[in-house]
Amino acid sequence: MSKIHVTTSINGEPAEFLAEAHESLLDALRNTLNLTGSKEGCGSGDCGACSVLLDGRLVCSCLMLAAEAGGHEITTIEGIADGDKLHPIQTAFLENAALQCGFCTPGFIVATKALLDQNPNPTETEIRYWLAGNLCRCTGYDKIVRAVVDAAAEMRGS
Amino acid sequence: MTFIGNKSDLRVVGTRPVRPDGVDKVTGRAVYGADATMSGQIIGKVLRSPHAHAKIISIDTSKAEKLAGVKAVITAADIPNIPSEEAFVGEGPMNFRDLSLNCMARGKVLYEGHVVAAVAAISDTVADAALQLIDVKYEVLPHVIDVEEAMAPGAPILHDDLFTAGMTPKPTVASNVAKQVRFTIGDVEAGFKQADVIIEQTYTTAPVHQAYIEPHACVAAIAADGQVLITASSQGHFMIRAYTAKLLGIDIANIRVTNAEIGGGFGGKTVVYLEPLAVALSKKSGRPVKMTMTREDVFRGTGPTSGGTIYVKVGATKDGKITAAQTIIKLQAGAFPGSPINPALMCAFAMYDLANVDTLGYDVVSNRPKVAAYRAPGAPISSFAAESAIDDLARKLGMDPIDLRLKNAAKQGSKTVYGVTHGVIGYEEVLNAAKAHPHWTAPLGKNQGRGMATGFWFNIGGESTGGVFINEDGTVSVVTGSPDIGGSRASMAMMAAEVLGVPYEKVRAVIPDTASIGFTHVTGGSRVTYATGMAVTQAAQAVVEDLKKRAAMIWDISPEAVEWKDGEAVPAGANAGGFDPLPLAAIALKAGKTGGPIGSEISVNAQGAGPGFGAHICDIEVDPETGFSTILRYTAVQDVGRAIHPSYVEGQIQGGAVQGIGWALNEEYVYNKKGLMDNAGFLDYRIPVASDLPMIDAVLVEVPNTRHPFGVRGVGEVPIVPPMAAVRNAIRGALNLELFHLPMSPPRIRAAVDAAKMPKAAE
Numbered sequence: 061m062s063k064i065h066v067t068t069s070i071n072g073e074p075a076e077f078l079a080e081a082h083e084s085l086l087d088a089l090r091n092t093l094n095l096t097g098s099k100e101g102c103g104s105g106d107c108g109a110c111s112v113l114l115d116g117r118l119v120c121s122c123l124m125l126a127a128e129a130g131g132h133e134i135t136t137i138e139g140i141a142d143g144d145k146l147h148p149i150q151t152a153f154l155e156n157a158a159l160q161c162g163f164c165t166p167g168f169i170v171a172t173k174a175l176l177d178q179n180p181n182p183t184e185t186e187i188r189y190w191l192a193g194n195l196c197r198c199t200g201y202d203k204i205v206r207a208v209v210d211a212a213a214e215m216r217g218s
Numbered sequence: 219m220t221f222i223g224n225k226s227d228l229r230v231v232g233t234r235p236v237r238p239d240g241v242d243k244v245t246g247r248a249v250y251g252a253d254a255t256m257s258g259q260i261i262g263k264v265l266r267s268p269h270a271h272a273k274i275i276s277i278d279t280s281k282a283e284k285l286a287g288v289k290a291v292i293t294a295a296d297i298p299n300i301p302s303e304e305a306f307v308g309e310g311p312m313n314f315r316d317l318s319l320n321c322m323a324r325g326k327v328l329y330e331g332h333v334v335a336a337v338a339a340i341s342d343t344v345a346d347a348a349l350q351l352i353d354v355k356y357e358v359l360p361h362v363i364d365v366e367e368a369m370a371p372g373a374p375i376l377h378d379d380l381f382t383a384g385m386t387p388k389p390t391v392a393s394n395v396a397k398q399v400r401f402t403i404g405d406v407e408a409g410f411k412q413a414d415v416i417i418e419q420t421y422t423t424a425p426v427h428q429a430y431i432e433p434h435a436c437v438a439a440i441a442a443d444g445q446v447l448i449t450a451s452s453q454g455h456f457m458i459r460a461y462t463a464k465l466l467g468i469d470i471a472n473i474r475v476t477n478a479e480i481g482g483g484f485g486g487k488t489v490v491y492l493e494p495l496a497v498a499l500s501k502k503s504g505r506p507v508k509m510t511m512t513r514e515d516v517f518r519g520t521g522p523t524s525g526g527t528i529y530v531k532v533g534a535t536k537d538g539k540i541t542a543a544q545t546i547i548k549l550q551a552g553a554f555p556g557s558p559i560n561p562a563l564m565c566a567f568a569m570y571d572l573a574n575v576d577t578l579g580y581d582v583v584s585n586r587p588k589v590a591a592y593r594a595p596g597a598p599i600s601s602f603a604a605e606s607a608i609d610d611l612a613r614k615l616g617m618d619p620i621d622l623r624l625k626n627a628a629k630q631g632s633k634t635v636y637g638v639t640h641g642v643i644g645y646e647e648v649l650n651a652a653k654a655h656p657h658w659t660a661p662l663g664k665n666q667g668r669g670m671a672t673g674f675w676f677n678i679g680g681e682s683t684g685g686v687f688i689n690e691d692g693t694v695s696v697v698t699g700s701p702d703i704g705g706s707r708a709s710m711a712m713m714a715a716e717v718l719g720v721p722y723e724k725v726r727a728v729i730p731d732t733a734s735i736g737f738t739h740v741t742g743g744s745r746v747t748y749a750t751g752m753a754v755t756q757a758a759q760a761v762v763e764d765l766k767k768r769a770a771m772i773w774d775i776s777p778e779a780v781e782w783k784d785g786e787a788v789p790a791g792a793n794a795g796g797f798d799p800l801p802l803a804a805i806a807l808k809a810g811k812t813g814g815p816i817g818s819e820i821s822v823n824a825q826g827a828g829p830g831f832g833a834h835i836c837d838i839e840v841d842p843e844t845g846f847s848t849i850l851r852y853t854a855v856q857d858v859g860r861a862i863h864p865s866y867v868e869g870q871i872q873g874g875a876v877q878g879i880g881w882a883l884n885e886e887y888v889y890n891k892k893g894l895m896d897n898a899g900f901l902d903y904r905i906p907v908a909s910d911l912p913m914i915d916a917v918l919v920e921v922p923n924t925r926h927p928f929g930v931r932g933v934g935e936v937p938i939v940p941p942m943a944a945v946r947n948a949i950r951g952a953l954n955l956e957l958f959h960l961p962m963s964p965p966r967i968r969a970a971v972d973a974a975k976m977p978k979a980a981e
Contacts (some may be wrong), residue, residue: 104899192910195431196908197429200906
């Protein structure tokens, strides 16, 4: 079967690629576009390690077909920093030691960006429920939640 | 070795800098197992058994081989049939034949998910299609999942050449009981006679998976001359090298392994599953082969830790002196022998100074995946039972549970059941810190309870290599053979910076491949900061000695007349001469004229790892209508010896505690009647998520280990030991329910609530 030609935008740049009809966006990002920052932890939408933004909305890229990306704007972990300037969320994760193995970290950072873009001052409970779709087995979430609180404060300028 | 860990003298150790690999890990640049590629790679996949127990009658791979794009198909016929050989690896025994048979079944499948064949093809799609074309004929055999049933007479036997070890006379009938083992001290019968109060109970725990978020992955290639390159995510690239060499009969010098970043392991990545198959597929196809597990593969095909049945009896006098303690533990090993039965027995009562202890254990095979190490292997299982019983004992005695533990606490000089006498340990300090914590006396509401429990883990040392090299500009490269699973690059760089007296930012730590650094044992056993840290510290100390010699040469004075202070060589006193200090960078600049490159690589076999103790306090609210438990507050106190990077030490404690909370409340393997796993995914095998939890207050107690230059004790494993009993004891406090089985899931709690309401017929 012939591949599908997909025209989209990834991290602010126009992108074109060919995808098999059954191929997930995650596989296209990782295998075709060489953007391996998004991770596969489950392939079933349970762990959030593949989180990307689709027109600013948080989605699991493993649950979306690559062909569906056509005409949309995709943001991956590789597009969160501004060149060599880290995003405040990334800085907060580093300063709070909010990662141990770091495998879930791209997903958490993308999910946190989606949260703070729509709710600049979330409560601890709101943070915990928003991030409930992202699994971390190393940290027990304590330092991740603190990092999100710090990042939110930094982004609000307080 | 000099102890240099006096806190007031430390400049870098004890601070919280950003880890050297941090930016790569928050930007997506870090390369994990599945991110690595090799030029010309093809995709390898495995075919797994659909049966719990079956004889393999035949495997026909001819159709798969003929499919366009398929480059290789392998079965056990392509893997050397190696003899049984036992080795002690890391924290437990390993039989290489079992490991080989676990990677690829030969003649018989022993669990659902057992690999029977593997293919390599030009794409994922073709590889999947090829697996469908492999025709395996099975004769399905009766299976056994439960440990008690596996021990019962007439149980289906997994291995007809397995006879229970540790029995005299040696048995003549094959058994699923691989081993019987006993540790005893004193006389428990006499001890129980002195007791005024006795608690006697049987508990069960479920097997739980490490559930690292990164599935196993590797890419491997073998060249025409037999040289092998592997990039894999694991807790030890030297482990990958050793096992692949052994299983495939390859010289170790012909294998070079690069460790990808590792996405969690917790013990589960201390064995091989894919690497030998990838090399065998590469050999047959002539191409590099990449293999990646799915999450379902991880659940069905890789090792969880054991579940088991634990009988406990403890007795004490009225004033709370424990007179005897006994346990009988039966652990599921999965399809091959090797449950952590020994440490389970050793750790159960290691927190206490007891004259009379008897522990008896059984290592039992059944039709489940072969167990692998999981954080303090064995200890959480026995401690759940022992610490539940100790808590019930405190209630029966009317004593505060911390006071009961303090009264019986192990201290320096206490003899353990396994023969070792405790050295300098911090159990009493930990208990006192828990008692003094405001959490212990905070008020509780309706349906809320508080429980506490404690735990012990040995921690290990062992073989490690660390190198410290001064670069031409005076910056520092630190190399070690320990994969960084949770921030160890930072602690290695910090220890080197401390010794050299240079800023942390001038030191970069990396982990080279197996051909570029001396042998180093796996990242496990809470050994890296201890043993590899010792190697790095000693290497940095050797570099300092060398730097002093170089300065002496530049000044033309005796090396004894030079001191190293705050990153500079200074004259040792007025008599040494009036020289200006020579900073590290100035000496580095002249290295070529003073003897060449400056650096040291030290290999150690570190002894004297200091045991760790923890005490956890848990507040829980239980809804008696739904059986749902909410953790309200959690405090974990632990003796860490000396925290090199306190944030990552706290992180180990918080993460370990939360894994234990999952073990306590939710996690279990669910098997159907055919012996097939029903919940092989994160939706149904539910690990804790952020909204399940409060903050975890990690309290660091520092009783330095005098056998380490900075006083380090291992910290990673202790925190998973106390949570199950702490949660159980909290639920008991909330609803006055006695629970004996893990997980304490809502249906279990509901059933206990209902049972408590039923009038007791016999009384």
